[in-house]
Amino acid sequence: MSVIPLTEDQRDAMQEITNVAMGQAGAMLATLLGTFVTLSVPRINVLALTEVPPAIGEMVGRDIEVTAVRQSFQGYLQGEAIVIYDQDGCKELGDLMGYDEALDRTDELELLLDVSNIIVGACLGGIIEQINNLTAEKVAGKLNFSAPSLMAEGVPAEKLINPEKLTWSYALLLEVNFKLEGRNFASHLCTLMSEQSIVKMKGILDEFIASF
Amino acid sequence: MSTPHNNVSLPDFIVKLVDVGIFVVDRDMNITLWNNFMANHSGQSADAVLGKNLFECFPELPKVWLSKKIQGVFLLKNFAFTSWEQRPYLFRFPHNRPITGGVDYMYQNFTFMPVANETGEIDSVCITLFDATDIGISQTELKVAMECLSENSNRDGLTGIYNRRYLEQRLASEFDRCKRYKGEFSFIIFDLDHFKKVNDNYGHLAGDEVLCVVSQRISSLLRSADVLGRYGGEEFGVILPSTPLDGALILAERLRQIVAQEPVIFNEIAIPVTVSIGVSEFEPETPKYEHLIHCADLALYFGKKNGRNQVTPYTPELEAP
C-alpha cells in the first residue's frame, strides 16, 4: 500500500478519532490545572517529510520562536510526538501548576516535560484506546513511551524539524492546539509516525468507514 | 513457567535481581515491592520496608513533590518520568565511580508506571530507577568543555581579552538594547602610539608583551559590565554600558594615564607606552551601530594628529572636510 494522502473519508474518520482522544487529554489537563481548556479542531495530513517544516511553521506562526519537547512512542503505532510552546507560554506554566515561588530554569524545564508528557500520553493513549474500541480484537494493546526530552529552545517554528535527520519519508501530521482560558498559554501537539504506522492507521480507518 | 530458583517464577527472579531499581507503592504510598537493587543501594532490605510508608523509610525524599508526581500517575493513568538533568537524584545512594567529577551521589532517572489490578483499576505505581551516574558525569564534563570552547572562540589568543568578532557582537546587541529601551552607553577606541616602532626597535615578543600589559592595565580599571576587546593589531575597543559621554571621558582619561604613567618592562628594558583614545556616545537617532565605531575612530584620528597620548571626544564638527 503506497503512502498517498488520506482520502476525505479517512481524514474525517481520523479527525473524529483524534477529536475524542483530545477530549480526554483536555479533560486531564483541565483536572490537573483546575482551569478550562480549549481544544482546537485537529488538522490532519499525511505529508512528505520536506513538507513538514513549513507545515509546522504555518501551524504555530512563521518566525515565532518556540520551545519544543519530544517523546517517542512504540507499540502498535510508532513515531515521535512533539509538543511545541511559544516562549510566553512557558512562563505561564509555573503559575498554573500552582508553584508559589518563582520557578528557576530547572523547575520550568521539568514542568514543561511533565505537561508535555501528560498531553502526549493522553492524546496518543486516547487514539490507541479508540482503535481498540473500534476493532473487535483490541488489536492495538498499549503504547510504550520514552521519557520526554527538550528538543529545542528559542528556535523559529519552521526550523524545528530537519527533514534530513529523519529516517522516514512520510509523516502523519496531527496538529492540535491547546489553549487555557484567560491565560497566555498555547501549545501544539505534532505527531510524526512511521510509514508502517500510517499504513496501519489507514487500514483501521478503512475498516471503521466500511462498518457504516 | 520455569522455576529456576527456590520456586520463584522467572519474572519474579528477574525483577528481583536485575541491575535496575524496581519498587512499587500503593495509593497510600506504602511499599509493596522492593527489589535487590533497591535493598543493596539503600541498605534497607525488603523485609525492613515492605508495608511501610515510602517517606517514613526515606525522609530524604522530597515528599511534597514526589507525592504529587505519583498522585499524577494515579489520576491520569499515564506514565511519568524524571530525568537526572532536572533532578540529579531522589534517593541518596552512594555511587561507586572512582572518578567523581564532582558528583556526590548516584544520579538517577525514574520511570513511573501505572499498574492495574484484575478489575482494571490503577491500584499501584511501579517505579524504576536507572543509574545515570556515568551519563551524568560525561555530560557534565562535556558541557564544561563546550563552554570552554565557546569562551575560547570569543577570545583573542594573545591577550586573553575578547576578540573583534565578539566585541562587535556585543556592540551590536548593546546598540539594539539601548535603541529599544532608550538606554545610553559609550564606545571607546584606543590605539597604541608608535606601536610599529616598538616592534622594530625591541622585537615582536616585546610588542606582544606590551599588548598584554596594556590589556591588563586597562582591564583593571573597568567594571564587570564593561567589555574590552582587541579590535585590530594595536587597536582596542571598550563598550561602556549605562555611561554617557562625560562619564566615558573621565574614564578614558584614567585609562590614558594608567598606560602612560609607567613603562612596560620586557627583558629588563623599559619600554615607554602611550595610547590615543577616541570616544563616541550612543545617540537615539544613530541609525546603525557601525556609526559609533566610525565616530570613535574619527575622534581617535584627530587625537593622533594632535600629538597623540590624548583623549578626544567625537563631535560632529570633526566631520567637516
Next chain:
Amino acid sequence: MPTPILVVDDSAMARKVLIRSLPTSWDVEITQAANGEEALVAYRAGKADVMFLDLQMPVLDGYGVLEALQKEGLNSFVFVVSADIQPLAQERVKKLGAMAFVKKPVTTEVIEAVLKQYGVIL
C-alpha cells in the same frame, strides 16, 4: 408521526456514528447539520424536537447554538454529544439549557439510556 431530530457535528463520521447508535425502534425524521449556523436554520424550520449537538465546530460552535436557542425560547431537547469531557464544559452546557451531556464515543446503549432517562422514549 416521526419525531424530527437534528444531528449536529462538523464530522461526517461522528454524525454517522451517532445515527447508527439511535434505537432502531424509534420513529424519527433525521436532519443533519455540519455547523451551528446550519443547526439554527434547521431548528427554526421545526426539524429539531430533539437535538444532538457537538461543541467544537467551525462558524458557530455548540455553545453559540445553545445561547441562541436560549434567546429564542428553547424548544428542543438538546443533548450535547462531545469529546470535550471537562467537568467545566459539562457544567457550562447544562447552564445554557442542555438536557444532558453525552461523552463521545457514543454507543447504542448509552444513547438509549439517556433518551429513556429524560423521557424522550419509553
